Amino acid sequence: xxxxxLDAEVGVERSDTTLDYATLVLASPRGRFFCANLxxxxxxxxxxxxxxxxxxxxxxxxxxxxxxxxxxxxxSESEVLDPLGFATDWARYWQPPDEEDIWLATPQAVAALRxxxxxxxxxxxxxxxxxxxxxSCQRMVAHPYSADEFPESALPYRSESAGLDLWRAHVLxxxxxxxxxxxxxxxxxxxxxxxxxxxxxxxxETTRARERLGALELLLxxxxxxxxxxxxxxxxxxxxxxxxxxxxxxxxxxxVDTYPLAVPESKRSDWFETTGEYRDWFIPDWVAVxxxxxxxxLTMLGYxxxxxxxxxxxxxxxxxxxxxxxxxxxxxxxxxCVYAEDEPVLWRRDDEHWTTAPS
Numbered sequence: 001x002x003x004x005x006l007d008a009e010v011g012v013e014r015s016d017t018t019l020d021y022a023t024l025v026l027a028s029p030r031g032r033f034f035c036a037n038l039x040x041x042x043x044x045x046x047x048x049x050x051x052x053x054x055x056x057x058x059x060x061x062x063x064x065x066x067x068x069x070x071x072x073x074x075x076s077e078s079e080v081l082d083p084l085g086f087a088t089d090w091a092r093y094w095q096p097p098d099e100e101d102i103w104l105a106t107p108q109a110v111a112a113l114r115x116x117x118x119x120x121x122x123x124x125x126x127x128x129x130x131x132x133x134x135x136s137c138q139r140m141v142a143h144p145y146s147a148d149e150f151p152e153s154a155l156p157y158r159s160e161s162a163g164l165d166l167w168r169a170h171v172l173x174x175x176x177x178x179x180x181x182x183x184x185x186x187x188x189x190x191x192x193x194x195x196x197x198x199x200x201x202x203x204x205e206t207t208r209a210r211e212r213l214g215a216l217e218l219l220l221x222x223x224x225x226x227x228x229x230x231x232x233x234x235x236x237x238x239x240x241x242x243x244x245x246x247x248x249x250x251x252x253x254x255x256v257d258t259y260p261l262a263v264p265e266s267k268r269s270d271w272f273e274t275t276g277e278y279r280d281w282f283i284p285d286w287v288a289v290x291x292x293x294x295x296x297x298l299t300m301l302g303y304x305x306x307x308x309x310x311x312x313x314x315x316x317x318x319x320x321x322x323x324x325x326x327x328x329x330x331x332x333x334x335x336x337c338v339y340a341e342d343e344p345v346l347w348r349r350d351d352e353h354w355t356t357a358p359s
Contacts, residue, residue, distance in 0.1 A: 022117040031304040037083035064112035093323035129300035135237040139215035167201035178265035194270035195324025198286040231344035241294035261285035280318030290333035303327035
């Protein structure tokens, strides 16, 4: 992959062993929720299976303190991905934190989670979780969100398709509309598009395939539909794309700071709900990002450390939130870099496992 000056500044090709990844993970609601459910999975305490949820903060702390962290090293990748899928599906960036998210942010819960987070990061199953995009095994996924037949197109279904220029115009129109609504109804909280990804647009999103799993998105999808079927397209990555990697909140902040798009009005209510703060909010201007990068990839580590928190900016007076981005997902801003194969593979979920379906 090509690098740019911003790559060099961020260090996208470097594994920074000086960072305390356990601390970064435990500073994030998704990281804490994942570590807690990983601990519940390894617990023999009956309170851990309800499902994966003790009844009170005191129960949760007691169960987590009793986890045999040595057992985490014995978990397979699929066993580790299951609680991550649970944590991903429970992400909600348009509403206040769930009760369990509040529990897990307390000092006593964080202290109980620390050994689990450290053991998780040392596990053989997670050693690739800070890796950059794997261009050799990218996949696109389409879920049927209704009783209709799967789409016949080789590209997955989208409710709306537009170029990045139109995406940007749509965001700016939203800003003006929400500004007018707030003037008319200053006491009302008006929800809207809470995500910070380049959607809706013609940008493509892919995740990697893993052993016996057609695409990580099958397991790791925020606010998933729960649908038991999906089509998965193999994707060919052409050439040597310029990819920006997100491993930590600082990586996301640097991207937004370098390519800022102010969205204080349209994100005001939703991001107040999820963070409890009113800020001058920013997201990346994906049109500007696409001038320097062909794609942006959120690593597995990046997902555990970055979404759902207030991330202050350095060069712009304000802050940002990463929201709506699935683990290991790469958003391809310049779609001529990727090509979806003609024939998808049908996958079905049965007894909590995804398997290929007969043709």
